[in-house]
Amino acid sequence: MNIEYSNLKDTPVFIKKENDSLFFIEENKNRIIKEYEILKDRIEYEKKMFDSEYEKKKKLFDEKKCLCGADLNLIDGYDFWGCNCYLDGGEHIKFGNRENPIYRTIPNLSSNWVALLIKDLGLKGKIKAIVLTEWFNENGYIDLCGILGHKPYNYGSINISNKKSKFQEKIAEEKLNSIFSKVLYQQCFEYLFNNEIRICIPDFICSKSSEIEFDAEVVYVVDCKLSEYYFDDAKAELYICVVEKFLRLKEDLREVEFCYWVDDVNDLEREEKINHIKSKTKYGIIMNGVKIQ
Numbered sequence: 297m298n299i300e301y302s303n304l305k306d307t308p309v310f311i312k313k314e315n316d317s318l319f320f321i322e323e324n325k326n327r328i329i330k331e332y333e334i335l336k337d338r339i340e341y342e343k344k345m346f347d348s349e350y351e352k353k354k355k356l357f358d359e360k361k362c363l364c365g366a367d368l369n370l371i372d373g374y375d376f377w378g379c380n381c382y383l384d385g386g387e388h389i390k391f392g393n394r395e396n397p398i399y400r401t402i403p404n405l406s407s408n409w410v411a412l413l414i415k416d417l418g419l420k421g422k423i424k425a426i427v428l429t430e431w432f433n434e435n436g437y438i439d440l441c442g443i444l445g446h447k448p449y450n451y452g453s454i455n456i457s458n459k460k461s462k463f464q465e466k467i468a469e470e471k472l473n474s475i476f477s478k479v480l481y482q483q484c485f486e487y488l489f490n491n492e493i494r495i496c497i498p499d500f501i502c503s504k505s506s507e508i509e510f511d512a513e514v515v516y517v518v519d520c521k522l523s524e525y526y527f528d529d530a531k532a533e534l535y536i537c538v539v540e541k542f543l544r545l546k547e548d549l550r551e552v553e554f555c556y557w558v559d560d561v562n563d564l565e566r567e568e569k570i571n572h573i574k575s576k577t578k579y580g581i582i583m584n585g586v587k588i589q
């Protein structure tokens with residue numbers, strides 16, 4: 297990647313916007329939490345109903361029993377399972393004769409529910425979905441997509457700090473400050489690529505390490521991620537190139553390395569999980585301050 301030019305720049309307006317969002321979140325906190333709880337209750341209820349309905353249907357199909365108690369048969373000439381009295385009154389059930397007739401779907405929740413919630417509250421344009429997502433995360437309000445086993449919506453785009461929590465950044469900052477004698481937080485770089493001026497904002501630029509696992513002569517770019525889903529090696533490469541270019545223009549010949557900062561895993565299969573995380577990137581990984589790759 298050929299970066300032609302790179303320099304430091306003042307924090308741009310859209311990052312300040314993040315602070316505006318936090319202001320409006322605080323101001324509307326009670327309404328936001330109330331709406332969230334209502335939505336969460338609904339989703340949990342629907343999931344529960346769905347699960348029990350599914351279990352019930354599955355049991356009937358496994359046992360080849362109709363709701364009326366009669367046996368289910370594959371009806372001749374028609375492609376479904378039903379009982380012999382399914383045309384009579386009363387409650388019956390039938391299943392199509394596909395490979396898995398009890399196809400599992402999940403209750404409906406739009407994956408960008410945070411954005412929709414903001415809209416419903418009349419706060420569109422005041423609160424950014426990515427900031428509220430982070431706020432929920434920091435304050436212990438779980439992602440509702442998680443209840444349904446969905447992946448969270450990715451609100452990150454060209455903008456800054458994709459979906460990571462300020463809380464995680466704070467912990468990272470403290471720890472990095474104890475490892476490196478120089479740590480710059482969310483430093484904005486302006487760079488020239490393909491004749492286009494762009495900006496990027498890595499979370500931390502760290503140098504002069506006192507710990508053995510980091511090289512004192514290397515400049516480390518560290519970016520916080522809530523999970524390996526958000527690893528972005530293309531961006532990591534960009535950060536390396538931009539910081540390298542910046543150093544070279546200052547006749548600083550130090551090498552630049554990149555590391556993702558992730559929180560410790562608390563899964564039962566810890567080793568397996570760590571190996572999984574490691575397999576998701578060719579770059580370094582710092583887990584709670586310890587370099588694991």
Ligand SMILES: [Zn+2]
Binds near residue numbers: 364365366388389
């Ligand atoms: Zn029946």
